[in-house]
Amino acid sequence: MTARIRQFLRKRAEDGPCLVVDLDVVRENYLAFAKALPDTKVFYAVKANPAPEVLALLAALGSSFDAASVTEIEMALAAGATADRISFGNTIKKERDVARAYALGVRLYAVDCIAEVEKIARAAPGARVFCRILSDCVGAEWPLSRKCGCEPAMAPDVLEHAHRLGLTACGVSFHVGSQQRNPQAWDRALASVAAVFRECGERGINLAMVNLGGGFPTRYLKNVPTVKTYGSAIFRALRRHFGNRIPETIIEPGRGMIGNAGVIEAEVVLVSKKNENDDVRWVYLDIGKFGGLAETMDESIRYPIRTPRDGDDLAPCVIAGPTCDSADVMYEREPYALPISLEIGDKLLIEGTGAYTATYASVAFNGFPPLKTYHI
Amino acid sequence: MTARIRQFLRKRAEDGPCLVVDLDVVRENYLAFAKALPDTKVFYAVKANPAPEVLALLAALGSSFDAASVTEIEMALAAGATADRISFGNTIKKERDVARAYALGVRLYAVDCIAEVEKIARAAPGARVFCRILSDCVGAEWPLSRKCGCEPAMAPDVLEHAHRLGLTACGVSFHVGSQQRNPQAWDRALASVAAVFRECGERGINLAMVNLGGGFPTRYLKNVPTVKTYGSAIFRALRRHFGNRIPETIIEPGRGMIGNAGVIEAEVVLVSKKNENDDVRWVYLDIGKFGGLAETMDESIRYPIRTPRDGDDLAPCVIAGPTCDSADVMYEREPYALPISLEIGDKLLIEGTGAYTATYASVAFNGFPPLKTYHI
Incomplete structure (x- = not known):
């Protein structure tokens, strides 16, 4: 609750509930992520709050965007993002929506199965795809279900299929669960990711990117660790599992950016x-x-x-x-x-x-x- | 799934999911309720589906309307209902919304506690109020919580308070639970209602109306009894608990009217x-x-x-x-x-x-x- 919000509400006269968001806080959050993970690109999860003011602020700060639908892609573009800063991160996409995204210039797509790879190959030829794997979400206040992602053992087949169809099999993503209060949660997931990297390498496919997902918490009733604490824990986990060959990384904060x-x-x-x-x-x-x-x-x-x-x-x-x-x-x-x-x-x-x-x-x-x- | 809907969908070309409602089925449902409960007024629960076409059809057929908000009252009026055919059936109302409803001519309100009675007395002087009581909802696929209604033992105090404040304490309502598959469910609730009638009578307040609520099911995967079966069971229960002095009754079908x-x-x-x-x-x-x-x-x-x-x-x-x-x-x-x-x-x-x-x-x-x- 900031002074600016308090002042705004004092002057408000209409009936009914309302949400007031202080953009200064969003700016501070973005800068905190950028500082805590200096080598990691921030892809703001548009679904958390797609208000044009939020998207425009983040676009101006240099953020990239994780979009769940063509509408969200269009909103990110309208806010000033370029198509190379947008990921179509939903693993459940109509083929004609992939085609629309491709026509808008988007070249980065999430997949978690062979059928989705085949849609991308037909509707977005040559695009980069990353495969989402399931992780256990222990420590999350809101563990994710098995809805998005495949078992890690299946990921190399999915990525190899993408490679064969002329796509760039670029990496792996995971999600440690929403409102994840344990900064060590990324460690276990990254062990699985490193195994997928190795298996793909043995098949002649060199992966280059890890999408570390969201899960960064916002403070509700309980205190949560700082973004800096998450950044250090993630960096240590990357070093542990990738040694000196740390891949390109991206994060997708939503709740952690604006909650x-x-x-x-x-x-x-x-x-x-x-x-x-x-x-x-x-x-x-x-x-x-x-x-x-x-x-x-x-x-x-x-x-x-x-x-x-x-x-x-x-x-x-x-x-x-x-x-x-x-x-x-x-x-x-x-x-x-x-x-x-x-x-x-x-x-x-x-x-x-x-x-x-x-x-x-x-x-x-x-x-x-x-x-x-x-x-x- | 009617032939008209099938034909409509055959011609549809747009992308995305859609809902198609066949108004002929709504008409049949209304007539079935009117026939099964000939002495009972139908107050369609607008919240189930407030489409203007549905409200206009039902208004023309002679239906009354149960509204959950001022917006729903306005929609029923716009569809051709008169204010005397509208009940403000939500037990949770802002006092200024009661005043708006009163200004629009609505004179029938639900309450379930003293505080709500006091709002009505201030903002809708002289109006008719009915007190909602809790019932057990056994047999409902979706039993209601304790959210709306008070324990039957409290109802006479609520109604007496209304009476003292110059309102017309007109009756009692209850809800047997959504998608109620047992036509006998109304019997137990009506036993409680009759007790409230007796207690109020002893206090010099003559109640005249029972709102039998909704709960009438629609057919999903399992078969459900016919409206006629519900009508007979309800009439028998009214006779059992009220003898030859059956009060005015209303029902509030929503799902049962349009599902x-x-x-x-x-x-x-x-x-x-x-x-x-x-x-x-x-x-x-x-x-x-x-x-x-x-x-x-x-x-x-x-x-x-x-x-x-x-x-x-x-x-x-x-x-x-x-x-x-x-x-x-x-x-x-x-x-x-x-x-x-x-x-x-x-x-x-x-x-x-x-x-x-x-x-x-x-x-x-x-x-x-x-x-x-x-x-x-």
Whole structure:
């Protein structure tokens, strides 16, 4: 919560929740990544927050971009990035979207299976491809599923197939899991990557690049290590597994780049009990799972919440959104301590909400409009 | 899947998934409800699908409307409903939204606690209120949480408070749980309602209305009882608990009114394995949890899926969406049997998707546009 955001919110008069992102914080985060990993190119994960102001700032700072769709590629280009600074990092792409990306000049693509390689070979001849491998994600607050990536043992076949079809099999990517709080997590994954490099080398394919993925955390309720700590741990792991022949590396921070730059202002719509003897109150806000706080699903991300009554005695609360949907409850399994004096109409600040909020908002569930956003 | 939808889809040329709703089916559903419960007013739950074409059709047929927000009230009015045919059924309302609804002429409001009653008394003086009570939801495929409603024992206090503040304490509502497959579920809830009626009567407050809620199912993979079966069971339960003094009743079908009228056409983007020995394949579609299929969360709703290769041998598949989000996996715990011959580019039909799809779609997650919709 920066002074600039506080000042902005003081002047705001409209009804409804909003997200305010302080671009100065994004700038600081970018510079911290660039300093912590000086030989690594930053590919900002556009999906975390694709606001034009964010993309333009990062493009001007020299960032590259990891795009999940043709729309995100077009947005990065519109913000001033050149096509050689864009990676089409989604492993699930329609062939006609690969063709569109190729026509826009994009030459770097993620794959995780033979069928995807064949799409790229047909629609983006000669492009560079990297193969995503699965990693175990131990230590992540939000471990990834097996959705993207193949077993490391399959990667050399995928890359060799790319090579045979005239593509440049350039490297390997992995993701250590979202909100990864253990800087050593990259070490295990890099051991697998080095094995893929060796196997490909034996097949006459010289890989040159490691995409270290995202996973860099933002501070929610618990402290997280600094970007510098991550940088040192990753550099040590690269030295351990690649010796003096460290490959070209890229990272794809999303949450780590912008999570802590944003604050959502919300309003308490109702405070009630289900019967008079309940010791847990229900606090209903004008934002919920379908208004942008989708990452509260399974109570995964636990956002810090500030109230105008902080300092008063606390009481356990279930926190829910404004829709009629029974799934629109954010914290119930583990109730959230809020001031017992909290009242209907109070404004709350939900911190660490710069990433993965605005674009998740539904178009109009229950008639509620999408989350308003301001990038200042 | 009707012939009209099939014909529409044959002519469609655009890229991307879409929802097609056959309004003739909505009309049939409305008439079935009206016939099965001839003395009950239908308040269509706008949140299920607020498309103007749907609202206009239902308004013309004589339906009333259950609205979750001021926007939904405005949409019902724009479709031709009069304010006396609209209930503001969300128990979580900003006081200024109550005032807006009152200014638009709405005089019927849901409450479930004292604080909400006080908002209505201030912002909608003299209005009719009904108190929502919790019910157990046994038999529902998607039981509701404790989010909306109070314990039945608290309801007389809430209604008495309304009465004292000059409101008309008109009745009680409940919800037997979404996709309720047991027509007897209304019986237990009505026993609680009758007790609230008696207690209020003893306090000199004569309640006159029971809102029987929604919960009427749509057919997904399993058969469901007919609307006629529900109508008979509800009428018997009303007779059992209210004898010859059956109160005014209303129902709020949403899913039951429009679920089976809609079909989503989607495309297979990728079919792959994570290693060569996997016996479960991953099938990625161009629609997922964030494109409109949010009700697959926790694999709650299991939609019927038709493919152009139905009849071929089946194999178990994980079905996932097109985004980079690891949560965007629809069926994994219980893999889904699809034809082993299924190929990238095949078009699938996801049936029973008329309700709770289009408005859930995210504004632009991963850059993917919201679900396109056609109401024919």
